[in-house]
Amino acid sequence: METAILAPGLLLLLALLIGIGRTQHAHQAVEAAARDAARQASIARDPRSATAQASGSARAALQREGLRCTPVTTLDTAGLDRPVGTQAAVTAQVACQLPLSDLLIPGLPGETTIRARFSSPIDPYRGADLGFTNSEGISGRNLSLGGR
Numbered sequence: 614m615e616t617a618i619l620a621p622g623l624l625l626l627l628a629l630l631i632g633i634g635r636t637q638h639a640h641q642a643v644e645a646a647a648r649d650a651a652r653q654a655s656i657a658r659d660p661r662s663a664t665a666q667a668s669g670s671a672r673a674a675l676q677r678e679g680l681r682c683t684p685v686t687t688l689d690t691a692g693l694d695r696p697v698g699t700q701a702a703v704t705a706q707v708a709c710q711l712p713l714s715d716l717l718i719p720g721l722p723g724e725t726t727i728r729a730r731f732s733s734p735i736d737p738y739r740g741a742d743l744g745f746t747n748s749e750g751i752s753g754r755n756l757s758l759g760g761r
Contacts, residue, residue: 642678651705651733
């Protein structure tokens with residue numbers, strides 16, 4: 614008799630703990646995606662390639678963690694326009710809209726949006742493509758020191 618009274622409460626508590634754990638895992642995955650996106654963007658040479666690299670990195674990070682969502686990645690790439698030698702940063706914000714059925718109980722209607730933001734410093738002495746070419750038409754970015 615006591616088991617019949619306590620069992621539903623214990624099952625509800627267990628389901629709640631599992632839901633909290635899965636939600637926490639989703640938050641950590643989105644934070645990791647934002648961190649990866651910011652780091653990839655900080656390595657890029659221009660805002661356009663930074664955006665492409667950050668979006669791809671965020672998607673890959675979420676897929677590795679098993680989240681079924683399409684991330685929306687927003688970048689603040691104003692730091693990439695600063696002159697070489699000055700300190701700057703790139704900030705990435707990732708938003709992921711997840712169905713509640715993936716987080717809590719299968720079949721549960723609704724969605725929740727998880728957001729994370731991360732800033733990554735840009736190397737103040739990063740290389741820049743100055744547009745120079747050698748006699749063979751190889752751009753300055755592809756030139757190596759020490760010859761062939």
